[in-house]
Amino acid sequence: MSTPHFPTPARLTIIYDETCELCRRCRHWLATQPTHVELVFYACGDPRVADLYGDLPWYRIELMVLSDAGHAWVGPEAFLMCLWATRRWRGTSFRLTGTAFSPMAERFFHALSDRRATISALLEPHTCDGATCTPAT
Amino acid sequence: MTYLMWTYFIYSVAAIGMTALLAKTLSQNGAVFLADVFDDNPKMATAINQLLVTGFFMINMGYALLIFKTDRAADALVATENLVAKLGLLLVSLGVIHFVNMAVFWKIKKSGDADKYVPAAPTTMVPPPPAPGTGIYA
Numbered sequence: 001m002s003t004p005h006f007p008t009p010a011r012l013t014i015i016y017d018e019t020c021e022l023c024r025r026c027r028h029w030l031a032t033q034p035t036h037v038e039l040v041f042y043a044c045g046d047p048r049v050a051d052l053y054g055d056l057p058w059y060r061i062e063l064m065v066l067s068d069a070g071h072a073w074v075g076p077e078a079f080l081m082c083l084w085a086t087r088r089w090r091g092t093s094f095r096l097t098g099t100a101f102s103p104m105a106e107r108f109f110h111a112l113s114d115r116r117a118t119i120s121a122l123l124e125p126h127t128c129d130g131a132t133c134t135p136a137t
Numbered sequence: 138m139t140y141l142m143w144t145y146f147i148y149s150v151a152a153i154g155m156t157a158l159l160a161k162t163l164s165q166n167g168a169v170f171l172a173d174v175f176d177d178n179p180k181m182a183t184a185i186n187q188l189l190v191t192g193f194f195m196i197n198m199g200y201a202l203l204i205f206k207t208d209r210a211a212d213a214l215v216a217t218e219n220l221v222a223k224l225g226l227l228l229v230s231l232g233v234i235h236f237v238n239m240a241v242f243w244k245i246k247k248s249g250d251a252d253k254y255v256p257a258a259p260t261t262m263v264p265p266p267p268a269p270g271t272g273i274y275a
């Protein structure tokens with residue numbers, strides 16, 4: 001991961017795997033965080049994004065974050081962009097790109113993404129609506 | 138004049154001179170940092186620079202005055218030792234405050250960068266995403 005001087009987007013579109021409980025909870029957490037930029041969420045199963053990006057090799061495998069201009073951050077970089085969007089964790093997103101933390105952060109985000117099905121299996125399914133999540137019935 | 142008066146005189150001149158010189162260095166170089174952070178508002182950069190330098194000057198001069206008092210010296214050797222010890226203490230203190238100021242400038246620059254840049258370069262380019270709010274699972 002690098003720390004380039006890339007202009008900031010005004011809005012981010014996040015495409016996540018809605019079949020994974022961990023991803024749904026992360027999406028809910030992110031949606032309830034105070035953010036610097038507007039966030040738009042799309043599930044991978046949404047035909048509007050599936051039609052556009054379904055052929056990409058990392059679709060449904062890795063988290064995707066897009067700018068309105070079509071810049072795409074995939075995998076660990078996408079996680080960093082999610083942190084960067086929040087008011088609370090923006091500083092951390094830059095620290096995680098530093099020499100000391102970058103390799104560790106990349107491994108952590110890859111591991112989290114690769115093992116999300118296993119982690120999700122340990123979580124009780126929840127239904128999230130607005131600011132609250134309740135166990136699915 | 139007694140040795141003590143000479144010690145006080147040289148110490149005063151050196152303290153004012155060193156503080157002014159460091160304040161000028163801090164101001165000139167700090168302006169570069171602040172101009173980069175507040176490139177859309179140069180007046181703000183100048184104002185913050187002036188306020189930081191004023192604070193730096195006040196703390197340093199206040200500290201220099203607080204450690205002003207020294208022991209009586211029987212001869213020139215003791216007077217010189219007293220003077221050198223005082224100036225050494227002052228210089229170390231100025232150095233510490235100077236690094237604190239640099240840390241403040243660096244912090245301001247880092248927080249400015251956080252608003253201007255993103256932490257990672259885009260992985261690739263894809264077609265622009267659909268308009269928000271219409272996804273069936275969104």
